[in-house]
Amino acid sequence: MTRKLLNSQSLSILVILCLFVLMFGYGSFAYTGFFSVQNFFNLFIDNAYLLILAVGMTFVIISGGIDLSVGSMLGLGTMLASSLVEKQHLNPLLVILIVVGFGTALGFFMGCLIQLFDLPPFIITLAGYYLARGLCYVVSIDTIGINNAFFQSAAHSQIKLIGNNFVSPSAVIAIVVVLAGAYILRFTRFGRTVYAIGGNEQSALLMGLPVGRTKIMIYSLSGFCAGLGGVVFTFYTLSGYALDGKGMELDAIASVVIGGTLLTGGAGSILGTVLGVLVYGTIQVLIVFQGTLNSWWTRIVIGFLVFLFCFLQRIFEARKSATAVRGVSQASAPTPPGAALQH
Amino acid sequence: MPSASSLSRNKLVWPLAALACLLIFNFFFTPHFFHIEVKEGHLYGNLIDIIKNAGPIMLLAIGLTLVIATKGIDISVGSVVAISAGVVAIMLGGDLGGVPRHPLSVALVTAVLAATAAGAWNGILVSRIGLQPIIATLILFVAGRGIAMVLTNAMVIWLYVKPFAIFGQGYLFGLPFSIYMVVGLLLVTWLLTRRTAIGMFIESVGINPTAARFSGINAKNILLGVYVFSGFCAGLSGLVVCSTVMSADGNNAGNLYELDAILAVVLGGTSLNGGKFYLLGSMVGALIIQTLTTTIYAFNVAPEISQVVKAFVVYGVSLLQSERFRRRIAGVFVKRGAVA
Numbered sequence A: 001m002t003r004k005l006l007n008s009q010s011l012s013i014l015v016i017l018c019l020f021v022l023m024f025g026y027g028s029f030a031y032t033g034f035f036s037v038q039n040f041f042n043l044f045i046d047n048a049y050l051l052i053l054a055v056g057m058t059f060v061i062i063s064g065g066i067d068l069s070v071g072s073m074l075g076l077g078t079m080l081a082s083s084l085v086e087k088q089h090l091n092p093l094l095v096i097l098i099v100v101g102f103g104t105a106l107g108f109f110m111g112c113l114i115q116l117f118d119l120p121p122f123i124i125t126l127a128g129y130y131l132a133r134g135l136c137y138v139v140s141i142d143t144i145g146i147n148n149a150f151f152q153s154a155a156h157s158q159i160k161l162i163g164n165n166f167v168s169p170s171a172v173i174a175i176v177v178v179l180a181g182a183y184i185l186r187f188t189r190f191g192r193t194v195y196a197i198g199g200n201e202q203s204a205l206l207m208g209l210p211v212g213r214t215k216i217m218i219y220s221l222s223g224f225c226a227g228l229g230g231v232v233f234t235f236y237t238l239s240g241y242a243l244d245g246k247g248m249e250l251d252a253i254a255s256v257v258i259g260g261t262l263l264t265g266g267a268g269s270i271l272g273t274v275l276g277v278l279v280y281g282t283i284q285v286l287i288v289f290q291g292t293l294n295s296w297w298t299r300i301v302i303g304f305l306v307f308l309f310c311f312l313q314r315i316f317e318a319r320k321s322a323t324a325v326r327g328v329s330q331a332s333a334p335t336p337p338g339a340a341l342q343h
Numbered sequence B: 001m002p003s004a005s006s007l008s009r010n011k012l013v014w015p016l017a018a019l020a021c022l023l024i025f026n027f028f029f030t031p032h033f034f035h036i037e038v039k040e041g042h043l044y045g046n047l048i049d050i051i052k053n054a055g056p057i058m059l060l061a062i063g064l065t066l067v068i069a070t071k072g073i074d075i076s077v078g079s080v081v082a083i084s085a086g087v088v089a090i091m092l093g094g095d096l097g098g099v100p101r102h103p104l105s106v107a108l109v110t111a112v113l114a115a116t117a118a119g120a121w122n123g124i125l126v127s128r129i130g131l132q133p134i135i136a137t138l139i140l141f142v143a144g145r146g147i148a149m150v151l152t153n154a155m156v157i158w159l160y161v162k163p164f165a166i167f168g169q170g171y172l173f174g175l176p177f178s179i180y181m182v183v184g185l186l187l188v189t190w191l192l193t194r195r196t197a198i199g200m201f202i203e204s205v206g207i208n209p210t211a212a213r214f215s216g217i218n219a220k221n222i223l224l225g226v227y228v229f230s231g232f233c234a235g236l237s238g239l240v241v242c243s244t245v246m247s248a249d250g251n252n253a254g255n256l257y258e259l260d261a262i263l264a265v266v267l268g269g270t271s272l273n274g275g276k277f278y279l280l281g282s283m284v285g286a287l288i289i290q291t292l293t294t295t296i297y298a299f300n301v302a303p304e305i306s307q308v309v310k311a312f313v314v315y316g317v318s319l320l321q322s323e324r325f326r327r328r329i330a331g332v333f334v335k336r337g338a339v340a
Helices: A002-030 A037-046 A048-062 A070-086 A092-116 A121-139 A149-156 A169-187 A189-199 A201-206 A211-237 A248-258 A270-290 A297-330 B002-029 B046-069 B077-092 B104-129 B133-151 B162-169 B177-194 B198-207 B209-214 B219-245 B257-267 B279-298 B303-321 B323-339
Strands: B036-039 B042-045
Touching: A002 A270, A002 A297, A037 A048, A037 A169, A037 A270, A048 A070, A048 A169, A048 A189, A048 A211, A048 A248, A048 A270, A070 A092, A070 A121, A070 A211, A070 A248, A092 A121, A092 A149, A092 A211, A092 B303, A121 B257, A121 B303, A149 A211, A169 A189, A169 A211, A169 A270, A189 A201, A189 A211, A201 A211, A248 A270, A248 A297, A248 B133, A270 A297, A297 B104, A297 B133, B002 B279, B042 B046, B046 B077, B046 B177, B046 B198, B046 B219, B046 B257, B046 B279, B077 B104, B077 B133, B077 B219, B077 B257, B104 B133, B104 B162, B104 B219, B162 B177, B162 B219, B177 B198, B177 B219, B177 B279, B198 B209, B198 B219, B209 B219, B257 B279, B257 B303, B279 B303, B303 B323
Parallel strands: none
Antiparallel strands: B036 B042
């Protein structure tokens, strides 16, 4: 049973990896100047914030929840950072701490509501979405540009890697978050509890796992990632704008789903999520290189990919439950009814 | 069923009380809030504005009430509004002289059909492929706005076809035309769900799909039906939205409407856990949201900040719906009582 699950998991990662290689390969053949190591690095540079959001989202979705507030929280992060640095002239490092702390606090608050009062994550994080976006306008209605030296250098400095190729500090932060996320999810007690809650919350509770604490920590972690994503996005745009990150929660969810994480919870991986974000970035670059297509095609293609991957997941699930049913009926027990409608 | 109807009346009490509180607050603190006069042959005033502006959300909320009653959700309605607006704009064309490219009736029917087809896509994903509703509709939420933008070639299409303006700006017997659309749709929906067994089927699917199936209800078709209907409602709402500004902006038309409409349904007493649904409650919920927005405008607060208030309304309402919260509050009162 575990081996079968592992197989379907590694299969979905294999599919997404092939898709990425195919897309990147197609671009390399079709357009001159597409294939370069730098272009690959650019995927990390241009999608650093999305990568960070998606890591937090992976934890939430594996636990069977959802967090719709991350896009707004990212926007609030850029507003807070730019306003505190430019208007209050605070120390940039202190500002980063405040922004990340604020994101974590909002996540903690939502996690508490969800856990303590047994409220649906969808609604509570939806309210968080409103709250963070509204607070953006409380900070300022206008765009705030950043001239601070620290932020400028963070935005413009390049870290040379192989040859003349470079990555930005934001990309480095994103990669550190990815590695830390992968380690936590795979090797810590907290990470394994996340899987257990997503698999079956009742069982996790009966096994004596700290379900409540873990759930609150999951949403805090997602809030932390959203705050950090806001900081990184500020490095990217060097400004704060109240509409920053609009719809980004769905980009993050889409990347996670494309990366093979089950929306019903219990299965998924950070590696898949990273590949999901890379596929997302590659589609955007391909559409830019193609030149004539409207950039809105990105959203249509992403929508189609989400459909495709959900559809494949359903087929795997159906096959798994079919074998399970066969196993049970061989043991001459009644077949569980309505397998198709239960989720 | 006298017991069911009295229950529904009970359920209506809370949203009505909230609306009344808002109105009383405005009575004391917002000058001229209740002032209504006749201008250019129709009624004019804050209250009329609230009814008029709530129209698109009310239309969406009617469809969403049925979806939520089946324990589903449709987050794609805002994008479908954009699709419907885009289709009607293309069909009418941006001719400055106001000559429609296709007859108005053809344009209207095509737009609503396109939206209904979008709803059917959601319904097939949920009922036949078995995706979770939030994910199934997420697909169109993401792609729908892209489709609307591609349809209109990422440009805002301005319309000059005079008769089309009636949906968003017109008046009939002194009242905004859109309110007649809302009342008409509400009446038809109420008759269909309360005077036939369909309403009970929908509720039973929401409470326990397996049991519903075993009692002979075609749960799959009920699910398909509510999503198709939700798409249809979004199509009508798109017409009103497009007509109000006489333009189709794929990026902004219907933006965030899904959230307002879901909030309206939840405020109206329909639980997100499916089961019993309250169409009238949803209408009151939409009015509460619009009154709140108008109140905030009246206080010269930036309209965007109203989202903070909305957030706390959502927190408050969900806490009230939470059994655990109610038990805790009750516990506090019992303890206090014991001490005293």
